[in-house]
Amino acid sequence: MNKLLKLNQRDRTTLLHTPFMASLGPLAIERMLDVVNVVNYEARDLLFREREPARSFYCVLSGHVRLFRLSKDGRDANIRICCPGDVFAECLLAAGEVYHYNAQAVESVTVARFDLQRVRMLADEEKDVSKAIITSLSAHLLSSLDCIANDRLLTAQQRLAHYLLDQCPDDSQSASIRLPFQKSLLAGKLGLAPEALSRAFSTLRSAGVTVRGRVIEVADVNALKRL
Amino acid sequence: MNKLLKLNQRDRTTLLHTPFMASLGPLAIERMLDVVNVVNYEARDLLFREREPARSFYCVLSGHVRLFRLSKDGRDANIRICCPGDVFAECLLAAGEVYHYNAQAVESVTVARFDLQRVRMLADEEKDVSKAIITSLSAHLLSSLDCIANDRLLTAQQRLAHYLLDQCPDDSQSASIRLPFQKSLLAGKLGLAPEALSRAFSTLRSAGVTVRGRVIEVADVNALKRL
DNA sequence: CGGGTGCTTGATACCGATCAACCCACGTGG
């Protein structure tokens, strides 16, 4: 089993630097720290499954967590890839009984786990907390809507270009990007099969994108924008 | 221009019966009613556009509102279809500056319009209000995630079957459904071209689904579930 | 009766999934 740990100093610092916690006042932080545990998972471990009773929501401290759904015939679709600092499953704070998707550790992962019931009570008392929840939910809702629009409007290459542009510093002519995870995971994040991502990289070569392992060189940012 | 109206008695009743308002206590309701206007739109009118400064969020009182994005080459993708009682654009309460999508009246529509800035202040003072916002955001987030998973996992027929099942009373053997809007809009809601929806209906005929105008007869609910 | 509009049907094209083979980098053990 996964050991249930107290917050050590490093995890504590990491946690306090996440956007979610950083927006809280000192008192709210104190009280949130009271209801948190730290848990480690190994690659491919499941944090929870669809339809399982929901007792916690999470914040990623290190590593990546993959949220996905399964279809009846066993195929799976990623819903979201959570990076360090990301909060997930917080939508269950509003009366959810069960998880609506599966969560899996991509690599070795450390997460902060908040007790739903106690945070619900806390949100009632601390305005800061309910504000932070609203901010987090809003951001996730917007990015989900983005995702829907992208899925419906963009081709594989355009989605990839869009992702690469997101990673580039705002106003640069060229850039060098290091992928934070495997390409197969990026494929899933973009709603593609790994082969399709590979082909998308190939066709983007003609737009000045070169790939060496996890490192992507973008020669002409503006060229990408013209897709 | 669209006339800006006070709440009349009928609109007031409608508004108070929406899930969003119904969850509030009497005092919170009173204060929310202070910051609301009622607006009418004709079919195809735009309520707001992408990238426009956001001043309000909305609740549909009658008719349907279509939320959509445009791609560079002019194609559009629906993000959500809002029915009477639905709230939309409330995600901008958390510090959004501009709308992230377009909103269009499908038919003649009446909406309640809430001033974002004043509701932000209200949420600070009335726990009920921030709770209602959290509930609304959570529901929308979950349904967006559903949408993503469905887009990525299901075929056109399966999506249609899924939609029809949603409309059926829970434990019925057969059902008769009346679509609340045109088929072309349903197509958009499901992320399909109208032709694809039409074909999906055709192939579902062999599963006991018959169509007459807006009225759909589902002979065998369980047959649908087996997709 | 004429002319919308919304829907259906058919033909075709395109995109991406899938399956299979291969490549490469790496680690392991003989």
Place this chain on the structure above:
DNA sequence: CCACGTGGGTTGATCGGTATCAAGCACCCG
């Protein structure tokens, strides 16, 4: 040092699903 296996990635061939384009149909309303 080399044979081997493994896992991630690429490449090619094929298939299926849906968009797109075009034409025809049904209904409503003037």
